[in-house]
Amino acid sequence: MTVPPTPASLVTIPASEGLEKIAEVIARDGGVIVKDFLCPDLLKEVMDGLEPHFKTRTTWKSKATHGELGNDFFPEGSIRLYALMSKIPEQLTKVLRLPLWNGIMSRFLDDEYYSYTGENFLSQKSGHMIGSTAALRLVPGAQRQPLHRDQLAYLTRYDPERPLTTPMLGCLIAGTKCTKKNGATLVIPGSHLWGPDRSPKLEECTYAEMEPGSALFTLGSTYHGAGENKCDQSDPDALRTLIAVFGQRDYLRPDQDEVLTTPLEIAQSLPDDILKLMGYYKAVGGVGYVEDHQHPIELMRAETGVFGKLGSGVNGKTA
């Protein structure tokens, strides 16, 4: 009989231990749980702000608009709220200003760079920005999510020469208790050092069980995924809610923002192949989405009715 491997464990560190220790563990294990990352008052403000929005949502239909990440990537039976700046701007502003959130993002995403412009030596340090924000609720019956590396959306290959280089960092804040039973995130510590040909196995996972206010930080290369919610409706911890505040390298975007700089009247008259070059469609891995992982053009069409249909698209067809 083969004995299943014992999963490596995920370390929990109180926020008060400070950035250095936290960053050290993330670099070593690919992730860490930071206890008391949000104080109870701010956590309450965030959750109170989210609740009315959750009420407007139904459970996720997994095959909706995100085939790029494979079928059933987002768990059927989860309730997902995206673009939190449009929903809880004041509360999210407070989270984004937390020195620890910024410190962790900065440590793994900010880059030092230099170059010559003529004889001039130009030294620069890049920063980080929001990659995406979401509130992820699992209700009883929600299915497990496939194990994945978040950086898959950016089509980033693992580079053994620079194992800690990732385009983005995950930050999942526990809005509720997260338990093995209600769907705590499954994580494979150490998997940030795996090459691209090793597939993640369930037996290698540990559960990121957390108290409200704790946060799970993961490198973009660390395998993880939402657990299954096996609770009864009557369970006091039946709902599992995480607030995702993901960061990414701030230079990962077009040099010139065509979508913002082109007036709507002009953009509306352009064919789809040109709109694609301008950024009105997601990239192949899914980055550049709006709302529930839709292409930006879908949002524009819903608002204007005509977007992308007036011009002649690729091969004379419109999308």
Ligand SMILES: O=C(O)CCC(=O)C(=O)O
């Ligand atoms: O809901 C979770 O526990 C994890 C979610 C996640 O990994 C994702 O959506 O990328």
Ligand SMILES: [Fe+2]
């Ligand atoms: Fe993920």
